[in-house]
Amino acid sequence: MCAALSGFEVLVMKIASWNINGIKARHDVLLEWLRQAEPDIACLQEIKSMDDLFPAVEIEALGYNVETHGQKGFNGVAILSRKPFDEVNRGLPLLNEGDDADEQARFIEGVFTVNDTVLRVVSLYLPNGNPVDDPRKFDYKLDWMDRLHAWSQDRLLLEEPLILMGDYNVIPQAEDCWDPKTWEGDALFRPETRSRFEALKNLGFTEALRSSTAKAGIYTFWDYQAGAWPKNHGVRIDHLLMSPEATMHFKGCEIDKFVRDWGKPSDHVPIWLEYNDA
């Protein structure tokens, strides 16, 4: 109201991340959440679909541009945006030339224009890493985190608003899970994993949720098994990391827990931030 009266418009964008655990199984739930939550940008993980089979028609009918980086059966990420994409980059670069190619679709970057400035948004699905004694799993996870670190160092040199959002498969601290003892030794909670997440943040990122609250027991994932949801045995593994230039626009962070109570839910719930574009 005041902004309108004073002659300039303050707009707040809603930018969300959600591991939907399969677009085929979650199509109707996703559409309902898009209608209710009305995000301006939504980063999706685990679409479990090839690009040309992604059901984009009804999503586009709600006003979204759709860009995917998918593969058959597993993984796969996407970005839905009401703003047009200026640029899309798929896949996280390798650390060294000659390294084995990464066949897994876990990373997509969208570039947008907001009030004549750049906004970069990444949807990422970091490897789970279990079991830790399998190098194809845990070493792959740690290597992927090293690649994300290197890519982020490079991007931060641009000094632009940049938001890295997604399913990190990282429990940052003991208070981010129901029972730390049950997670000891798990790839999501191993010291090698948590120290890499800390190192990534220490490049200069601000974690949206933790800049809003220090409360324990805030979760974004509840396993389908063993009544984890009704018992509130959750973990906080979906994170939003903001570059300094993005943090200046940060207004708040929320988790759409209510979606976990809907029929046929994903095991993750959406997490989103408000981005003041003035």
Next chain:
DNA sequence: ATGACCGATTGCATCGGA
């Protein structure tokens, strides 16, 4: 009573997820 999982695949069992 005390909470027995879910999604994708060419499948009617297996894998991957966390």
